Amino acid sequence: MAAHSDHSNDFHQTGEIPKAQTKVIWKTFFILVGLTAVEFLFAFTMDAGTLRNSIFIILTIFKAFYIVAEFMHLKHESKALIWSILIPMALVIWLMVALISEGSYYFDSIRNYFN
């Protein structure tokens, strides 16, 4: 079969393949695992409350930073790109504050309806 003589899929590596640079990647991995472990530590040793929730949220933001900055490489992009992504996220924070306080208000007004 003549069709088998098609070698267009073959490729030839030209030159040496450089050594892998994986130090930063594994460092980021261990930071993420460490932060998750700390979260579990707090989950099992601390009573639930606003303080514990704040700790969780701060640790989550740290984890998010390492994923976006290192894994998604955003830290090494141009300033304009970094801000194009980060500034719109302020809208989400606004929505969060607005709707969560709305939820608390709703709960209070339902609970105190007959008082």
Add this chain to the structure above:
Amino acid sequence: MSTSTTLEAPKTGTWDGGNEPLKASYGKLMMWFFLLSDAFTFGALLIVYGLSRHSNAPYTGTPEDFTFSTEWWPIPEKVFNAFPGFHGVDLPLAFVALMTMILILSSVTMVLAVEAGHRMDKNDVQKWLLWTILFGSIFLGCQAWEWAHFITGTDEGMLLADGTRIFGANLTMNQYGPPLFADLFFFITGFHGTHVFSGVVLLLMIFINTVNGVYHKRGHYEMVEKVGLYWHFVDLVWVFVFTFFYLI
């Protein structure tokens, strides 16, 4: 009269397209802005969870005396305490910890694939893509188990006022608490799971292309980077789902 020369010359002025303020390729930029819009969607879902939680009564007793009731929002670690093969054993958040580890690990193998792509190392790209596909698929399997357990319910179920018991959860009935809690569980983890599934499909496609040498002939592995961005985003969303749904 030669009029064509001025039209042929590339324009390099700042306002003629010669300026590249974001210094990223079209494809990567579009992936970033897609992910931004996706972040809004997930943000909205998680914020609705917060809204629902704040508009329902919290559980005020001690954690030891906690029972499932539609009167109050459940404590997540009392709901998600099952592990495959350990029937009836109280292992709070153990399974979700395992799922988190699997997803973080898949993110690492994804960056390693991207890194191998920068070095034009086809074999390494294949190897790390396969690991990522494997971990992604395991995560999906874990989520299927988690859903199956959530829908089936526990041995005790929830005792209703008329003496009957309900087991498990669906969109209208929920043994763990208010029906809204189950609805949000299905929507949020389901939407995330759909993203993981799409990610695995994309990974399979770029794996096949890598094996066929498509990217090698193209001279760069940027497609692996773009799918990588998507995959890390899925991991990022899980970090938030994990905190707001399972921990708080």
